[in-house]
Amino acid sequence: MNGRTEAENADLKAAARLVLAPRARQLPSIELEARLDRLETLVMGLIERLDAQEGQMEANQAESAAAAEAALAETRAMQARQEELAAQIEEPKKQEDKGFRVGNTTVSYAGYVKLDAISQRTSGGQVASGSIVRDFLIPGAIPVGGEASGWDTDFNARQSRFIFKTSTDVGAEHKLNSQIELDFMVTPNGDERISNSYQPRLRQAFITYDNWLFGQTWSTFQNVGALPDSLDFIGTTPGTVFQRQPMVRYTNGGLMLAVEQPETTVTTPTGGRVLAGDDTLPDFVARYNLGGDWGSITAAGILRNLRITDDDFGTGEDSALGYGFSLSGKIALGDKDDFRFMGTVGDGLGRYIGLNIVNDAALDANGDLDPIFTYSGFAAYRHLWSDKLRSNVAGSYFKADNPVLLTSGAVTDESWNVLANIIYSPSRPIDIGLEYMYAERTLESGESGNLQKVQVSTKYSF
Secondary structure, eight states, X not given: OOSOOHHXXXXXXXXXXXXXXXXXXXXXXXXXXXXXXXXXXXXXXXXXXXHHHHHHXXXXXXXXXXXXXXXXXXXXHHHHHHHHHHHHHHHHHHHHHHSEEETTEEEXXXXXXXXXXXXXXXXXXXXXXXXXGGTSOOGGGSOOSSOOOOOEEEEEOTTOEEEEEEEEOOOTTOOEEEEEXXXXXXXXXXXXXXXXXXXXXXXXXXXXXXXXXXXXXXXXXXXXXXXXOOSSSSSSGGGOBOOEEEEEEEEETTEEEEEXXXXXXXXXXXXXXXXXOOOOSOEEEEEEEEEETTEEEEEEEEEEEEEEOHHHHSSOOEEEEEEEEEEEEEEEETTTXXXXXXXXXXXXXXXXXXXXXXXXXXXXXXXXXXXXXXXXXXXXXXXXXXXXXXXXXXXXXXXXXXXXXXXOTTSEXXXXXXXXXXXXXXXXXXXXXXXXXXXXXXXXXXXXXXXXXXXXEEEEEO
């Protein structure tokens, strides 16, 4: 399309006629008309040439614009490719900072070395030397009904921990990792007399592939991030969901769904404990995590199928529904302090709470399972005095609704504890702390016993 309108072309023709107008008066009309026709033909040819030139210019401009756009697209593609290559080069560097490479797998390790010096006394009986009750608080094992003990002092390094991790490059679309974790707590053959040697035990062993986890780790029903900053192994044990076990877990954002190992614990009519071992369905857990600059909150629910068979009590086969709900979190209070909490309620949750303070169910006169209702919780406050000094105060509570006619009065009715500590970190990976704890356990019969503990710990994390 040219740049002139038909009106402009008519103006050119009119201008040509005006140029010839003076001589037109001196020529015969026939000759004049011939000359005008020739001139008009010349003007039209000139117009066509100008139009062709303008069309070619427009075509050249369009071709140049298309070439420039193609060059820009190619440049952007090259830039994106360079960024992708840079990221591929940078990722191995990041992994090398975490460990060392073996083929396409990055291997790393972590953990800590910890020394605990513990002096404790119990009001309801002597705790035997070498007992795990002298290493950390186990509420269901606080002695009741005996003579008060003196202050018993023990040193140990059993809580020291080693974590071994791998991360394998299986392409940009997938992530494959694994973790194995060991320590020396709750293991046999220890000897305080000569060598203080203890066998290692498996804490965690799992693999993760994208959103999936397969193996043994903390129960999805437990929120490890809400645990208090304590020197004791757990701290607020009576009010804490605490469980590690094998599972298959799926995670998508804040949502977690898991099937976990089942195990039914039953209280006998004399207050004893039987592990049925006849479970057929896994424990089902659903959890949602919500977090932000303000802290984090976790809500979790669990469904269980409690089950026994005739070989357990000789009373035939029976099953019952267990269920529970737990709400926990860690809330920031200003720039330095935080508040941590957990509240749990349910029926048939015994082995998940406070290191199995009570069992999941009791056995009634017909040989049927009667789930035991429990509720528990804890609260903890942490204050940072400076970058190197911090303190914690915490308390927890547990209550069971035991069917006393089926369990006798020898089972735990309630337990609670409080603690306070101060921890100094001269360098970032080192903690040196002092903690005082008071804990109490009360039976359904009304008898009670307490435990007092003073603990000094030194811990180096790596």
